[in-house]
Amino acid sequence: MVSDSGWSEAPRLRDMTEFRFSNSTCQVEGELVPVAEIALAPGDAVFFEHHVMLWKEPAVPMAAMNTGGGMKRTLGGMPHILSIAQGPGRIAFSRDAAGELVVLPLHPGMELDVREHAFLIGTHSLNYSFVRIKGLTNLLHGGSGMYMDRFITQGYPGLLLLHGYGNVFQKTLQPGEKILIEPGGFLYKDSTVAMNTVQMDIKTGLMRRGMYLAEMSGPGRVGIQSMYVHHGSE
Amino acid sequence: MSMSDAIAYTYTCPYCRMTNNDDGTPTCPRCGAPVDIRLGVSNSGWCKQPPVRDMARIRFSGSTCQISGTYVPVAEMRLHDDDWVYFSHHVLLHADVQIGLESMRMKGGWNRIMAGMPLIMMKAQGPGFVALSADHPGEILALPLEPNQAVDVVEHQFLVATGNIGYQWDKSNIWYTTRNGDDTEWHYPVGKFIDRFIAQGIPGLLLLHAPGNSFVRDLGPGERILVQPGGLIWKDPSVQMFLHFEYPRGKYWFSSARWQAKSIWLTLQGPGRIAIKSVFERPELTGNIVRNSGATTQFW
Numbered sequence: 001m002v003s004d005s006g007w008s009e010a011p012r013l014r015d016m017t018e019f020r021f022s023n024s025t026c027q028v029e030g031e032l033v034p035v036a037e038i039a040l041a042p043g044d045a046v047f048f049e050h051h052v053m054l055w056k057e058p059a060v061p062m063a064a065m066n067t068g069g070g071m072k073r074t075l076g077g078m079p080h081i082l083s084i085a086q087g088p089g090r091i092a093f094s095r096d097a098a099g100e101l102v103v104l105p106l107h108p109g110m111e112l113d114v115r116e117h118a119f120l121i122g123t124h125s126l127n128y129s130f131v132r133i134k135g136l137t138n139l140l141h142g143g144s145g146m147y148m149d150r151f152i153t154q155g156y157p158g159l160l161l162l163h164g165y166g167n168v169f170q171k172t173l174q175p176g177e178k179i180l181i182e183p184g185g186f187l188y189k190d191s192t193v194a195m196n197t198v199q200m201d202i203k204t205g206l207m208r209r210g211m212y213l214a215e216m217s218g219p220g221r222v223g224i225q226s227m228y229v230h231h232g233s234e
Numbered sequence: 235m236s237m238s239d240a241i242a243y244t245y246t247c248p249y250c251r252m253t254n255n256d257d258g259t260p261t262c263p264r265c266g267a268p269v270d271i272r273l274g275v276s277n278s279g280w281c282k283q284p285p286v287r288d289m290a291r292i293r294f295s296g297s298t299c300q301i302s303g304t305y306v307p308v309a310e311m312r313l314h315d316d317d318w319v320y321f322s323h324h325v326l327l328h329a330d331v332q333i334g335l336e337s338m339r340m341k342g343g344w345n346r347i348m349a350g351m352p353l354i355m356m357k358a359q360g361p362g363f364v365a366l367s368a369d370h371p372g373e374i375l376a377l378p379l380e381p382n383q384a385v386d387v388v389e390h391q392f393l394v395a396t397g398n399i400g401y402q403w404d405k406s407n408i409w410y411t412t413r414n415g416d417d418t419e420w421h422y423p424v425g426k427f428i429d430r431f432i433a434q435g436i437p438g439l440l441l442l443h444a445p446g447n448s449f450v451r452d453l454g455p456g457e458r459i460l461v462q463p464g465g466l467i468w469k470d471p472s473v474q475m476f477l478h479f480e481y482p483r484g485k486y487w488f489s490s491a492r493w494q495a496k497s498i499w500l501t502l503q504g505p506g507r508i509a510i511k512s513v514f515e516r517p518e519l520t521g522n523i524v525r526n527s528g529a530t531t532q533f534w
C-alpha cells in the first residue's frame with residue numbers, strides 16, 4: 001500500500017500473526033493496542049524498557065542491562081537500565097497506546113536510529129546504543145528529545161519491534177532527496193539519513209513566529225507515525 | 235447515448251449527496267465513501283458514515299486527496315499548481331520542500347484566543363504534496379460543498395479546506411450560567427463559537443476529523459432530536475439548536491436533581507442534516523442553572 005507521494009503503510013499485522021526469529025517465535029495479538037507475545041527458545045533473549053512488559057511466565061529469568069552514560073540518559077528522560085528476558089519461556093509486551101507494531105528485521109551491518117521511547121523490544125543479537133541529537137536547534141525544537149536510540153547489527157541478523165502511535169508510514173529517500181516532516185511524527189530512520197531541524201518563517205500565533213520542521217535528507221528509509229505530540233503547540 | 239444509459243452511469247452518493255459519474259472506482263470521488271456497500275441505517279434512522287477506505291482518492295479542482303491509514307488517518311494532498319488549502323499549523327505531518335507554506339491571518343483574534351481556537355491558519359500552495367493528521371484515533375469526514383453551500387461545524391473538528399471555501403465563525407449562542415456563592419460560571423456545551431464554511435464560486439472540499447465513529451441523519455421540517463452537546467460534529471445551517479434540561483424524578487442524599495443530577499441536552503430541529511460522533515467529552519456536573527440562552531425543560 002503506497003500513497004501517491006511514495007509513503008508506504010507499515011504492513012498491517014493481522015491478529016495472531018506469527019513470525020520467527022532465531023529459534024524463537026513472536027505472535028502479535030490484537031489490532032488497536034497490539035501485544036507482542038514472544039516464545040523464547042533457550043539461548044535467545046530480548047531487551048526492552050521494563051514498563052512495556054505486559055506479562056511473563058514466572059520461570060523466565062530477567063536481568064538488567066546497563067546502557068552506559070547513566071547521568072546523560074537520566075537527564076534526557078530515557079531509562080537508565082533496560083531489562084533483558086532470557087529463554088526458555090513466554091513473555092508479552094505492549095506499549096499501552098493505540099497504534100501499530102512495526103517489525104524491522106535488521107541484516108548484518110545495518111544501523112537504525114529510533115525516536116526515544118518508541119522501541120518495544122530488540123533481540124539479543126542487536127547492539128544497543130544511543131546518540132545525542134546534535135545541534136541546539138534540533139535539541140530545543142526538534143521534538144525528538146535529547147537522544148535517539150541506535151540499533152546496530154554486526155555478525156548476525158537481529159529483529160527490532162517498534163510501536164508507532166496511530167498509523168505508521170515509511171518512505172525511502174534517494175541520495176540528496178529531502179522531505180519536511182513534523183518533528184513529533186518522526187519514528188525511525190536509517191542512520192544514513194541526515195536529520196536537521198529547520199525553521200519556517202511563518203507566524204503561528206499572536207506572539208509566536210517560526211515553526212520548526214524536521215528536514216530529512218536521503219539516502220535511506222524514514223518512518224513516521226500519524227499520532228504524535230505537536231512540539232510547537234502542546 | 236440514450237437517457238437510460240445516462241442514468242445507468244451516474245449515481246448519487248448517500249453520504250455527500252453529490253451526483254457522480256460511475257467510473258468504476260470503489261469509492262465516491264467527491265467524499266471517499268465506499269460505493270459498493272449497503273447503506274447502513276439503524277432502526278432509529280441514524281446512518282453510519284463508513285470510514286473512508288485506506289488509500290481512497292478524493293478529487294477536487296485539479297488536485298487529489300488520498301486518505302491513508304485507519305486508526306489515525308492521514309489526508310495526503312497532491313496539490314495542483316493553482317490550488318491551495320488552509321489548515322491549522324499543528325495538523326501538518328509532512329510536506330514537500332517545494333510546497334509554499336505561509337500563514338493566513340484570521341479576523342477576530344482576541345475572541346479566537348479566548349475561545350482556544352487557532353489564531354492563525356497555515357496556507358499550503360501547490361504544486362506538491364502536503365499531508366495532514368489530526369493526531370487522534372477517529373475518522374476523516376469529507377464534505378464536498380457546491381457553490382454557495384454552507385455547513386456549520388463545531389470548533390476543533392476542522393482539518394483542512396480548499397482555498398475557495400470561505401471561513402467565518404460566530405457565537406454559538408448555546409450557553410448557560412451557574413452560580414456558586416458570588417461567582418457566576420459560564421458554560422458553553424458546544425463551544426463558545428461555531429465555524430461556518432461556505433463554498434465560493436466553484437465547488438470546494440472540506441475535511442473534518444471526528445474521534446470515534448460518525449453518524450449522519452436527515453431531520454424533517456420541525457423534527458427534533460436530543461443529542462449530547464459534545465457529540466455534534468456538523469449541521470446544515472437550516473438546523474436550529476437550543477438547550478434542553480431534564481430533571482429526573484427521585485431524591486438524592488448528596489444533592490438535589492435541580493443542583494446536579496440533571497441531563498443537559500442539545501436539541502436539534504430540522505430541516506437539514508446533522509452528524510454526530512461516538513466519542514465526546516463527558517458532560518460536567520454543574521450547579522443550579524441561573525440563566526441560559528433559551529432552553530426547554532422537562533421534569534420527570
